[in-house]
Amino acid sequence: MSSDVKCNKCNQVITQKILTALGKSWHPEHFVCRECGAPIKDPTFNEKDGEPVCVACFTSKYSDVCFACKQPIREKVIKALGQTWHEEHFVCNGTCNKPISGAPFYEREGKAYCKDDFEKLFASKCTGCTLPILDKAVIALDAKWHKDCFKCKKCNKAITSDTFAVEDNKPLCTACTA
Template sequence: MSDRFDCKNCNESLYGRKYIQVEAKPHCISCYDRLHANTCQECKEVIGHNAKELFYEDRYYHEHCFRCFRCDRSLADEPFTSQDHGLVCSDCYCNEFSSKCVSCDKTVMPGSRMLEYDGSTWHEDCFTCHGCEKPIGAEAFIPDKNNYYCVPCHEGRFAPQCSHCKKALTKGGLTYRDQVWHQECFRCSGCEAPLAGQTFTSQGEAPFCVKCFSSLYAKKCSGCNSAITGFGDGKYVSFEERQWHQPCFKCSRCSVSLVGSGFFPDRDQILCTDCNNDD
């Protein structure tokens, strides 16, 4: 008599019948489906031994139940994602959840290269400079109303130009006689020394450092023969064709200050009242 070959659960003979082994133990089809088959997440029915089964995020599905919950498209061979209500194909996801490019009005597909700014979204290639129309990509840009410019285009169109080199002035700089200058471009018209942060004056429209102005244009003090520049103490006295620094305006004989006092010219000299009376 031959050995028995029975289902390990119901003990019915398996000779001439289909069976499935579970942990090396044979089970009839009925017992296998009842005890070991998975339940479909979608329809909540058993996924029988002869049905094609799909697995996603610890859940099991019949092949025909693995579908987009919006358009009912089969997802067995399609890209998809999951939402709270179920599985969604890429088209439905994009139509409902993806942004649209404000330039071309087409969907920005998940995972594609894009740029977001101020609540708007662009394909990377659609975010272009309003001036040169080249893609800005990851480079710096400057918004202007509803347009966006790369830095070179914005500087060329809107930034003030240095009065000396005619290049865009983007930061810093200074203003002189209603004109703007790069700090490094604002120089003495005589020796070309930088004047930014230095004391300077002008002759006509041209700026000069103190040294150049003194040697080229300043009048000489009749007392000390040094230039009268107007800097420092600054105050001076002028009489006829002669000028004096205020400290130098004193009696030629006794050296008393004549500032605010009467004086008497005597050829190249100036005299106080007392010295003049002594004559």
């Protein structure tokens, strides 16, 4: 049995310089890109189906393309909303424009939003204070209210009963109508 090392490309015995990569041995001049055939001399290269691929070919043929900038993604790929993104380009479409990779986000019409911007832009607004309603709402007088904002027009106390009066389209508690 021979212990001679054979080149993965030409299957000939390697007698001088030997290059070992991808768990195989090669004549240095036979360690070439599977796509363009150019010798790979850089210490950085890629692999496809067990064969070496130069960085340029790998980027052009196999890298995902960022939905935002249309450039190849060479680092971490973010997959969201049916698209691929550079980590720094997957950002909130609201007012903050902050990266939201790795954070919970909300989707509306195919766009991503951070929690704060989503609430500011799309949550129902309270008729009393105009802030977003993030919990249960009181629905009265054809409007939505925070529970604590649905107050009597006269005494300013929260109306907690199902019965109230209306004056100038504002609620009045039963005590102030008597």
